[in-house]
Amino acid sequence: MSLKSLGAKVFATIIDRKTKSWASKPVASQEKVFHNLIKTAGNTAFAKAHSFSNIKTHKDFVSQVPVRDYEELRPFVDRVVAGESDILWPGKPLYFAKTSGTTSGAKYIPITKESMPEHIKAARNAILSYVHETGKAQFVDGKMIFLQGSPEMESKNGIQLGRLSGIVAHYVPNYLQKNRLPSMETNCIEDWETKVEAVIDETLPENMSVISGIPSWVQMYFERIVQRTGKKVGEVFPEFNLFIYGGVNFEPYRAKFDQLIGRKVDSIELFPASEGFFAYQDKQDEKGMLLLLDAGIFYEFIPADQFHDKNAPRLTIGEVETGVNYVMIISTTAGLWAYNIGDTIAFTSTAPYRVVVTGRIKHYISASGEHVIGKEVEEAMKAASNKLSIVINEFTVAPQLSPANNELPYHEWFVELGDATNVDLHKLAQVLDIQMREQNSYYDDLITGKILQPLIITAVPENGFKEYMKTIGKLGGQNKLPRLSNDRKIAEVLEKIIG
Known part of the structure; x- marks a missing residue:
């Protein structure tokens, strides 16, 4: 066992202990996040417009802060994009994550110095959770590929702007840099089909152990490898034993992946978005992902069948039930307040709280x-x-x-x-x-x-x-x-x- 894999096991044990600590106190963990958010943002323009000084409880918050989507929050976001400080969160964001909008065109989601570390920590802890549960850590010695957007950044009124996956690419820990593929040059290729071919050129000679990305685009990468080599992906990369994915349900793709790989591999499901990193799969044999209750995000849940009602209930973590379809509402250290990200979820467990993504409220x-x-x-x-x-x-x-x-x-x-x-x-x-x-x-x-x-x-x-x-x-x-x-x-x- 290498020093790196031994270190991963030790670190995984420490993280598991911390995770169990906050997960065993879900209501208290969320209350701590809630009060910290309200206190920290107290002098912002949004807080003043919504009388944060009078908010002591969740009931106060519901009465003062309505649920909004991007279009409804946009008057505040536009001020942040224009370069103003202390609008949604103290100071200015570190980044804007640019995403595709609907009626508004491009959407600019703020990422702050408080919220950015939570994205990185959650991705790290997902892998360490897997290491702790399975005891498998040898993969840290192999090469890892993360199929993602271009890490090239633009500037918007002095704030860096890019795709979330490209922003995250700048935060790969030093101890993984030597293991990471593709190269920065290849990662910056904009045309996807050209990029996939370049990624294959770089990865075919390597000892790939971890492959990560949205299933539909990893599938294209796998198909091209099979076409090029005439071999299953599992033969081309004999040490490949861990697939990490997020963004969509993997189940419709699983049979195709098994066919392309030629054998079973372990997988870790993630629930990331530009607005925050919400959950990750913490058990291989449990359905659902562990909802992160101490990561600077306060959650509310509205039953999906009541979402369009005028006085729809906004439930906190202690009030939800398993098997109910909820619209997930978030307030975050990036300055998103009672924000509807558009995803619907259902709880598979409440001890600890695990969720599955059931769809989009608009889909x-x-x-x-x-x-x-x-x-x-x-x-x-x-x-x-x-x-x-x-x-x-x-x-x-x-x-x-x-x-x-x-x-x-x-x-x-x-x-x-x-x-x-x-x-x-x-x-x-x-x-x-x-x-x-x-x-x-x-x-x-x-x-x-x-x-x-x-x-x-x-x-x-x-x-x-x-x-x-x-x-x-x-x-x-x-x-x-x-x-x-x-x-x-x-x-x-x-x-x-x-x-």
């Missing part, structure tokens, strides 16, 4: 009142893939409300299969529909009442979704394909690609 299908969410379509696809022993590369779902020939409306599943030659699409549609009806009683009622007809599958050709992402200018990086939408904007582009 759903309810064109006929069915209230279908991302978790349901992913669970249905996972079950159908397992039952029929097929591999799915990618998929998305859209409503079809105006079919030809006066047919009933239906949900159209656009599916790219790993091997389409031996797949009975009619059988796949039947199994998927049964799974959806078992999960969602509204959908079942609409099928039974002949308001909707059973779902229909449209086959997408190989690399069709890759072409879609390229068409909309979002190929690679941290961009993700929505699993479902309540309109046909994605479907219309896919129809043109399918021809």
Whole structure:
């Protein structure tokens, strides 16, 4: 055992002890974060506009600070972007994480000297948690690749601006720098397809032990390795035994990854975003990720089915239940206050608090009142893939409300299969529909009442979704394909690609 791997085990034991300390006192941990946030931000423009001096309890906070998304918080953010100090948080941010917006175009999410270390600490602790649980630390001696956005930065009124993954690239610890791939030069390549080829050039000769990134883009990297070498990824990298991912549910990709790798590898799921690092998988055999309750983030949870109600409840950590779909609201050391990040989660455990991401509050299908969410379509696809022993590369779902020939409306599943030659699409549609009806009683009622007809599958050709992402200018990086939408904007582009 090397000194580095031995040191990782010792450090992992220390971190595990600290984690258990705050996780065993969830309500107290969150109350400490809450009061620290209110006190620290007391002299900011936002605090003065919302009478922070009168906020002593969460009830006070709810009455003074409404839930906002980016568009609603933008008047304050714009002042920060313009270079003003002490607006949302004391001083100025260290960075702006630039993300794709909706109606506002680009979004500028502040990252402060208080919030930046929490991103790094959480990523580190996720790996150390794995080391402590499994006893496996040899991977620290191998090469590690993090498929991410370009680390090149711009300047906005004296504040550095970039993609979150690119910003984080500047904070890789010194003890990992020699192990880290790709090179900074390759990481700065903007065109994703060119970048993937350059990454392969650099990694093929190396002893890769850890590979990390959004599953859809790591899949492209793996596919190109198999095409180039004629070998499974597990043969090319015999020491590769740990995959770290975040951003999307891995389950729909798992069968494809097993096929490309040629063997099972351990994995760690992360829940990071530009707004904060919220959770990581702390147990290999437990469903859900440990919610980080001492990381400068105060959480509130609104039941998703009540989110649009005028007086929807804003629950704290001690009030949530397992199995309920919640919209997650955050207040942070980056100056985001009662901020709706758009993600929905459900708790799988309350001792400790573990969560799964169930989708996006804006990504759903309810064109006929069915209230279908991302978790349901992913669970249905996972079950159908397992039952029929097929591999799915990618998929998305859209409503079809105006079919030809006066047919009933239906949900159209656009599916790219790993091997389409031996797949009975009619059988796949039947199994998927049964799974959806078992999960969602509204959908079942609409099928039974002949308001909707059973779902229909449209086959997408190989690399069709890759072409879609390229068409909309979002190929690679941290961009993700929505699993479902309540309109046909994605479907219309896919129809043109399918021809």
